[in-house]
Amino acid sequence: MQLTNRSKQVSNKEMTLMERAYLPAIATGLGITIKHFFSKKVTIQYPEVKRYLGPVFRGRHILKRDADGRERCTACGLCAVACPAEAISMVAAEREKGEENLYREEKYAAVYEVNMLRCIFCGLCEEACPKQAVYLRHDEFVPVFTDRDQVIWGKDLLVEDMNNRYTREAWTKEEALALDIKRANGEPTNVTPRAVP
Amino acid sequence: MADIELLPHQVPANAELPELVEELTTLNLGPTHPATHGIFQNILKMDGEKIVSGEQTIGYIHRAFEKIAERRPYYQITTLTDRMNYCSSPINNLGWHMTMEKFLEVQVPKRAQYIRVIMMELARISDHIICNSILGVDTGAFTGFLYVMQKREEIYEIYEEVCGARLTTNMGRLGGMERDLSHTAVQKIKDFIKTFPPVLRELEKLLNRNRIFMDRTIKVGAISTERALSYGFTGPNLRATGLDYDVRVMNPYSSYEDFEFDIPVGQHGDTYDRYMVRNEEMWQSLKIVEQAINNLPEGPYYADAPEYYLPPKDEVYNSMEALIYHFKIVMGEIDAPAGEIYHAVEGGNGELGFYMISDGGRAPYRLHFRRPSFIYYQAYPEMCKGSSLSDAILTMSSLNVIAGELDA
Amino acid sequence: MNPSISFFYFLSFLTILSALMVVISKNPIHSVLYLILTFFSISGHYILLNAQFIAAVNIIVYAGAIMVLFLFVIMFLNLKQDQADSKANLTKIAATIVGGTVFVILFGAYRKTTLPAVDTANYNSQVGMIENLGHLLFKEYLLPFELISILLLIAMIGAVMLGKREIGERHF
Amino acid sequence: MELTVFIIKSITILVVFALTLVIAMYSTWGERKVAGFIQDREGPNRAGWGGLLQPLADAGKMFFKEDFIPAMASKWLFIAGPSLAMLTALLASAVIPFGSTVRFNGVEVPLQGVESNIGILYVFGVVALGVYGIMVGGWASNNKFSLLGAIRAASQNISYEIAMGLSLIAVLMMSSSLSLGEIVSQQHGGNWNIFYQPLGFIIFLTCSFAECNRVPFDLPECETELVGGYHTEYGSMKLGFYLFAEYINMFISSAIISTLYFGGYNYPGMDWVYTQLTSALGTGMGHNIATLIGTAVFFGKAIFFIFFYMWVRWTIPRFRYDQLMNLGWKKLIPLAVINIILTAAGILFLRPLIDQILN
């Protein structure tokens, strides 16, 4: 039966005499493998050599601070809603007087926990965040755990360290695209990785 | 041989023979047998090395996709489809998005459609790479597997460039793609088109015309077109029987009508045919990718549908309207009408269908996945009946049963 | 006692012991393994007789091929479960009588025979060597040798014909 | 004098034994490295420099792994299986001539464990017994996969032994001796049997693959079908013995192939080297060094064939059981018989003709 005019018969089961004799095909195969034997190896010596994971890789979470070191998160809960694994939980609190240098908005997350074993690193929280607070780092993974008690990461591990800020070349899709076009056209870019504007 | 079943031998009624008993061995293939790449169990009744009958037990990784889908907003269902046929997750993701776009009547711009085609065809290549090279592994030729796996790694790099993950890509968004193809991605795809053919040719040289491989696969696990149709075969396994049914051609979606490609078909539906059909499909997919990347239209990569597609981040911070849309979309409060839809795409293993019933809520009322592996795997006992254990294993791996898709 | 004599006694002891164990063992697999041991010690005897070719062939053919087939068949028939079967007393008595009779006959025959004395001075110690054996087989006894090979060929074909299964019969 | 010979003989045997073990040990490392290199990757490189301590790590781990005998298994046979496999594998190296002779105090001692006029038959006998280790172990495990593996091993080994023997007969007809030392010395001066017996060589090689249970004939243990075949139920050092026995077998058959077909310790230009050495270093020392070079050449050949085994293993798919039997009985045996007839014709008609022409 033929339904379209695009079909193409591809399997030929008739063997020629040479193919019947086993040895030519085996010799061809041996030729291929010995060629690879002497070719360059592609192995990445992982713990010593690390591969660049691409600008948009979805690694471990980070809660960003702004340029003044204030936490950006306003505990709106969109990330928790967007999380298909239900790995994010948070407790919101009102900002007290005198805490303006700590939190950017009036509300902040007193508790912000990510269950790193539940998380599936889909990036929906990053997309959902309206305050540019939660990001998935492109340069680090979550380390392995040896104990079930270590897996829930609180703010102590998630919030960015001001001395060692997480930087990226581009923070939004639009920025990334613009940068990419510039690079493609051979224009000078001079982009240094930087913190979130 | 702990448990042996004694069955009365079927002696002709008129023959005067002493009563014979036939010893059948029960062999438990799986669930942790190395050849059951996913997890399913085959209880085979064996007479020596011949298989007399078989019965499968599946459901070892049943994860209740359909139940979970009833509780998840539409945009989160991609995380489920990702894990369905994990060898070609972009096809599943984009298939689901296309279903929703058809349901919500969103027009996707041409550029996004082309990007989708590229991604889906790369996914098909990676799916077929695994199936064909694993067939080689099951016959004992391990090396070809690692050669083509290097190219699969490159496909994963392309995914990573496009969406940020390797396997469970969460690719595409309702209304388009999540980001445009970057220059690096285009470059990587072009490189891939150049560097893949020699490697695939190497695999072909190692296996295709090697008599050992041909002897192992020809006439093994054959099924006729009629039986295949009755068993609900689709995709490469159906095409191997000689019927050129392909959703991409019959019901083109995402601009597949723009591309020139052939539908490879086999002769007898045996393992060799399946292998060859998949092999040729990789070439055809490569052809499609090449056409798509060379004719990639300019324009936006997402539809102008603010109520479904997340607004750019900058706008969210500055414009109230965008912020409202942002909240509505993330909370899953999009205005979906009540209704039902069936949409099918050509998945790695055949017709991948999404049957969705909506009652206007934030999540599907009922979402059923037509999973090709689940449907055609029931033919397995019939296909391996009377063959030896080795044949049964090759038949299984050439069917490319993906456990995630099988059990859902 | 010189070393080869003591070795002879040791081998004889081993042969008889393992041959007995073949009969006594309850598990047929064990029987087969003891039988193999028996063949080995018999080969040892051949070597003592300076008949190395026979020794090697004995191991290759009997221990290496035929006993493998025995083991093969026993494994396939899976006699492990049946080891507890009790033979009927009648069978045991009959077996004892038959065995005893054979033993008596053999013993009687042995008593009647006089073994030829070996002329140690003129004995050619190389008679069992393969070159001499070859000369004997292919020169002096060529016709009987060829006849025997034809006979074996016929037997083999017959066995194949008998063992050939008809369509629909069970197969291994 | 007797004592010197005895001491040298003992040292030779010990060295041969140790070398066999070391080569088998490093074959495991070699196998992993070769597999890696063929597959575009590195292979083990963390345990020691270039992964050279890998065999030691494996051995250390296996020795201290919990020893386990399945409850339903037949205990003694379960232990006997790997022991037999190891024993029979090691036995065969006794008759292989590793080099010509060493001179010591004027005594010439051949570098060979035992010189026997039925050397090749001895090897055959030992090889024929090799299958017992597998069969006994596979049966004793009381596991269906193991039993299937054992049965496959048995029928495969018996079948291929026949073709192997027949292909050898042609060589024996040419050399008219069963002694391995004799066969090697006849191949002196580039007179290697491979030039006269290419067909026989291919048959012998194929059968040796089957006898060693290597791909494409590794049905007794093929992973994707029978999990581990006969050694599925084995862990710890018993498994180690099985794996080790396989590598020893591989070394032995490589050694035998180079002995029978590739001139053993002979190499082109060896007479020239010999005269140079003896004139430079004197007959005793020079002779010994020439012998050592020959031995090194022999090991080089053997190692090449070990490499060849690995190379083939990582290249081609394996046969199915019935195809394997068909190949053995319907193709290799008739081919071997044809080879015998051709060789006989050559010896009877061609050789006198050539001799006539030459004279």
Add this chain to the structure above:
Amino acid sequence: MLSNQEVAEELLGKFGSQVFDFEEPYGLLTLSTTREEILTVLEFIKEHNHFQISFLTDLTGVQYPDKTGQEFMVVYHLHSFVHNFRIRIKVSIPEADIHIPTVTGLWESANWMERETYDFYGILFDGHPNLKRILNIEEMDYFPMRKEYPLEDATREDKIDALFGR
């Protein structure tokens, strides 16, 4: 090419009031029938000389707990390769009498799909050769896809609903 109109008319002509609720959502001909007629309807369109709608694409169940007397529904998707024509047929059945004839006689592929539907919803397919659970464990004593049963694993402990989230 077949048109929806053509098929609908043919079916109406043959079965009359036994086929009803004709719809065309997204161009796919949808109709309902009763469980008494379902086998004959399916057989009719499968064996029809012209239609050749002979491929069972999908078979699944749906539950509508609020529709009294029609709590469950079995949905068949069929496909004609020759005409590239798809059709959807629905059968409603009440919870009190949750039976429907099997179609395994027409398509082998229906076997597992029916088993899956039984596993999820408890719909009994009369005449099915091997109607038992397929995906879930045999010991399971409820039909998990029914709306009244929760999705979550009841034994999960690390989830604190009191916190923000769902």
Add this chain to the structure above:
Amino acid sequence: MKEVTIAEAPQGHSGSGFFATSFDEAIGLARSYSLWPLPFATSCCGIEFMATMGAHYDISRFGSERPSFSPRQADLLMVMGTIAKKMAPVVKQVYLQMAEPRWVLAVGACASSGGIFDSYSVLQGIDRIIPVDVYVPGCPPRPEQIIDGLMQIQHLAQNEKLRRRNTDEYQELLASYNIQ
């Protein structure tokens, strides 16, 4: 070749002697570079394991490329992918069949905690049925992370006392999972 038993130290003499320590270390090193994995791959993470075996990441550098599909020969059980409740007894069975010393690596969110599949049919983490030594987060983890997990296991193996598997604590741990 039973489990090696080293004579008990004399009373009043605490800590292992120099020999015992360096012997422990040597065997620990040997074990760590010869971890033969049993890839218990059920779903997506199994595909990433293929990548880990592949040429780019090459698990064989650590001496672990010989996958032992027979639990008797394996040292490391790598559970990769969702473990449904139907599968749970099989996992436990495989674990029980493994010979000491054995380690368990839970790869990926599903095996470690159930991941997104918080449903009636999925086991919420394999540590409910067998003791897990190392958890690797990610869904699926990148090959790098799987290698990280393997290296963590190597670290554990190196620092493990030969006697650990006979200690009461270890027996208690097993007993808490109803093993033995």
